[in-house]
Structure formats: C-alpha cells, structure tokens
Amino acid sequence: MARARMTLTRSTGASIEGGLRAIAGRIDASATGISGLQRLSGGATQEIWCFDIETPARDDKRYILRRAPGGTRITDGTGLELEAELMAAAAKAGVPVAEVMHVLSPEDGLGHGFIMRFVEGETLGGRIVKSDHLRAARQTLAFECGETLARLHRIPAGDFPTLARATPAELVERTRIVYARTTIRRPVFDLAFRWLTDNAPPVPAEPKLVHGDFRNGNLMIGPDGLRAVLDWELAHVGDPMEDLGWICVNSWRFGRIDLPVGGFGTLDDLLAGYELISGSRLDRSAVHWWEVYGTIRWGAICAASVEAFRGEDATMERAMIARRTSETEIDLLRLIAS
Structure with a gap:
C-alpha cells in the first residue's frame, strides 16, 4: 500500500x-x-505545491500552486477561482496577501486552482508564539491584525454576490446541527447554545465581507510582522465581529492563554488597530459573544471528528482533533462565567 501511494x-x-x-x-x-x-505538508483541504520558475538571468523565482484535491474534487468553501478573486480584491484594499499570478483554466490541464507568489515566513502557530526570531513581531502583531481586519472588512461585499450569507442566529443553528449529529451529549455545549441564543447580537445593518478563518495558523509571519493572510476558502458575508472573535479563541493561542489574540497579543491592541483604520468604536461584548461562538464552532468540529475517526477517517490527525473537544468545554465554561 505504501509503495502504491x-x-x-x-x-x-x-x-x-x-x-x-x-x-x-x-x-x-x-x-x-x-x-x-515539491508538495508541501500544509493545506488541510487543498493541495499545496511549491516550485521555481527558471529564467535566463538565473534569478529563479518561487511560486505556490494551490490546487483542488486531485485537481477536480470540490471541497466545501468558496471555490478556488473565487478565492483567487478575493485575494486580488484584498491586495487592492491593502490587506497583505500573496500575489495571484495565474488562475488555472481547463486548457491548462491541471484542474481547479491558482498560482501565487511564494511568501517567506512562518505559519505554524506554536512557533509564532514562541520563536525568538519573531519576538519583535509579536510586540505589534495584534495591533497589526486589527488594522488588517478593518481593511479587509472594507472590501465591498456586493462585489461577490455568490458568497454565502448568514446572520448570527443562523450560524449558531448550523453549528447546533453539526453537534446534534454526534452521538455523545455534552451538557456544556447545551449550556453554550442557550447562552448564545439568549445573548445574540442584532443582525448587522450592513453585513460585511468576513474572512471566516482569520487566526494564528492562517497568517504568514516574518520578523517584520504580518506578511500574508492565507486560506480564504471560508469567506462569507455577515457580521465582521466574527473575525475578531475567532482569532481570540483559546485553541489558536497555542498554550499562551494569557494573550487572547492568537497567543501573541492583547485584545486592547487588536481593537485599537481596528478602530484606528475603521474610525469606529467596537463593542467588546459583541467580540466576546463571537469568541463564545467561535469556541463552540471549533468544539462541534472536534466532536464530529469522533464520529469521523470511528468511521472512514481513522487517522492520527482526526484522533488528535477529536480529543480536543474537552478543551473547548473548559473554554466555554470560562467564557460564559466571565
């Protein structure tokens, strides 16, 4: 089997x-x-390939091919062609992203995907919060993330009419359905769903483009700070505060639970960066609600991984995700009590 693979x-x-x-x-x-x-190990849902383009000047340039699994298998999310469009729009809005160089077409014979410039940096969350060579970057990274999200949320959502739209209440219900399909009942989850329903923020008067997975682990970081925002496949239109709550979820702090923003910064710095660019004051209680939602969103994914591991995906990665369900229960109790 190994030889066949x-x-x-x-x-x-x-x-x-x-x-x-x-x-x-x-x-x-x-x-x-x-x-x-060479194929890179990153990319949970898409193939990631790195390669160099040779030139007569011998100043070879490095690129990344982001491709659908097998070139043809469609996964949940925006779709790679739309993802490339989102990245191009983000670049125009001042959001750091890898430059998209070419979107694959059928005649290319490579399937669905796009090619972007290679960006040097670190994406592993544990290294980002601990590495000495990123110490200076961590001092201002939360503020920089706030600025970046404010610019991201300025991208006209109307330019992407096919993106999914959802209210806070609809997102909670979708997560509840994911949890309901699991076989183990978790009273902490039931409590959290009730709390989210009772404290739901109003539907935003002007829904914005939401990245959907803006967190430590999807950011390319260098000694100079944030170099690129990665993985736009979960982008949708909704409440922009979802992005600010998601980056604060404890699971993305990689052990530095004292630093709520990705394990590298404070909430004050994140909000200050956002408010500087947006020109508006943020409601901390709204960010807190979205952190609770983000925690149970990840918790439901972890719980569903138990079923997946018992079924057709009995991999080590799936088992490791499944065991983290209990961590989210602890986080939910802490958040609801605060």
Whole structure:
C-alpha cells in the first residue's frame, strides 16, 4: 500500500510538473522552465505545491500552486477561482496577501486552482508564539491584525454576490446541527447554545465581507510582522465581529492563554488597530459573544471528528482533533462565567 501511494505521488508530481512547464510563460514571460517541484505538508483541504520558475538571468523565482484535491474534487468553501478573486480584491484594499499570478483554466490541464507568489515566513502557530526570531513581531502583531481586519472588512461585499450569507442566529443553528449529529451529549455545549441564543447580537445593518478563518495558523509571519493572510476558502458575508472573535479563541493561542489574540497579543491592541483604520468604536461584548461562538464552532468540529475517526477517517490527525473537544468545554465554561 505504501509503495502504491508513493507511485501515485510520483505520477501526480510528474503530471503537475509537465502542466506547469507548459504554462510557465504565462506566469513569467522570461521563463525557460521550472524546477524544484515539491508538495508541501500544509493545506488541510487543498493541495499545496511549491516550485521555481527558471529564467535566463538565473534569478529563479518561487511560486505556490494551490490546487483542488486531485485537481477536480470540490471541497466545501468558496471555490478556488473565487478565492483567487478575493485575494486580488484584498491586495487592492491593502490587506497583505500573496500575489495571484495565474488562475488555472481547463486548457491548462491541471484542474481547479491558482498560482501565487511564494511568501517567506512562518505559519505554524506554536512557533509564532514562541520563536525568538519573531519576538519583535509579536510586540505589534495584534495591533497589526486589527488594522488588517478593518481593511479587509472594507472590501465591498456586493462585489461577490455568490458568497454565502448568514446572520448570527443562523450560524449558531448550523453549528447546533453539526453537534446534534454526534452521538455523545455534552451538557456544556447545551449550556453554550442557550447562552448564545439568549445573548445574540442584532443582525448587522450592513453585513460585511468576513474572512471566516482569520487566526494564528492562517497568517504568514516574518520578523517584520504580518506578511500574508492565507486560506480564504471560508469567506462569507455577515457580521465582521466574527473575525475578531475567532482569532481570540483559546485553541489558536497555542498554550499562551494569557494573550487572547492568537497567543501573541492583547485584545486592547487588536481593537485599537481596528478602530484606528475603521474610525469606529467596537463593542467588546459583541467580540466576546463571537469568541463564545467561535469556541463552540471549533468544539462541534472536534466532536464530529469522533464520529469521523470511528468511521472512514481513522487517522492520527482526526484522533488528535477529536480529543480536543474537552478543551473547548473548559473554554466555554470560562467564557460564559466571565
């Protein structure tokens, strides 16, 4: 079985290399070929491939191919073509993202996906909160995230009419349905759902573009700070405070529970950065509500992983996610009591 998987990977890599070589000139007019193709371990739902484009000047440039699994399998989310459009719009709005160079078309023969410039940096949350070489970046990173989210929320939602829309109450109900499909009843979850219903914020008068997964682990960080916002596949239209609550969920602090923003900064700094760009004051209670929602959202995903592990996805990764359900129960009790 291991040998069969290796053969499949080599065959896939050869096919992708041939396809990239054929379109290299569309990415860089001076391209003479490609080299160094390798699949990266990141990317839970999409394939991520790194490669270099060779040029006569020998100043090879590195790029990333973000591709649907197998090139054709469609996963939940916006779709890769729309994701590329969102990233292009984000760049115009001043949000740091990797530059999209080419969106795959059927004649490219590579399936669904797009090619973007390689951005050097760290994405592993544990390293971001602990590495000495990122110490200076951490001092201002929460403020920078606030600024970035304010710019992101300025992107006209009307430019993306096919994006999903949801009110706070609808999101809670969707999460409740995910939890209801699991076989283990968790009284803490039931309490949290009741609290969310009783304390739900009003539907925003002007729904905004929401990234949907803005957190430590989906940010490219360098010694100089935030270099790129990654993984736009969960973007939708709704309450912008969802993004601020999500980055504060304890599961994304990687052990630094004393620093609520991604394990690297304070809520005061996050809100100050946001308010500087947006020009409006934020309601801390609304951010708190979205942190509770984000916690049970992740908790329901973890709980569903128990069923997945017992079924067709008996992987170590699935087991590790499943066991984190109890962590979210502790977090929910702390949040509701605060």
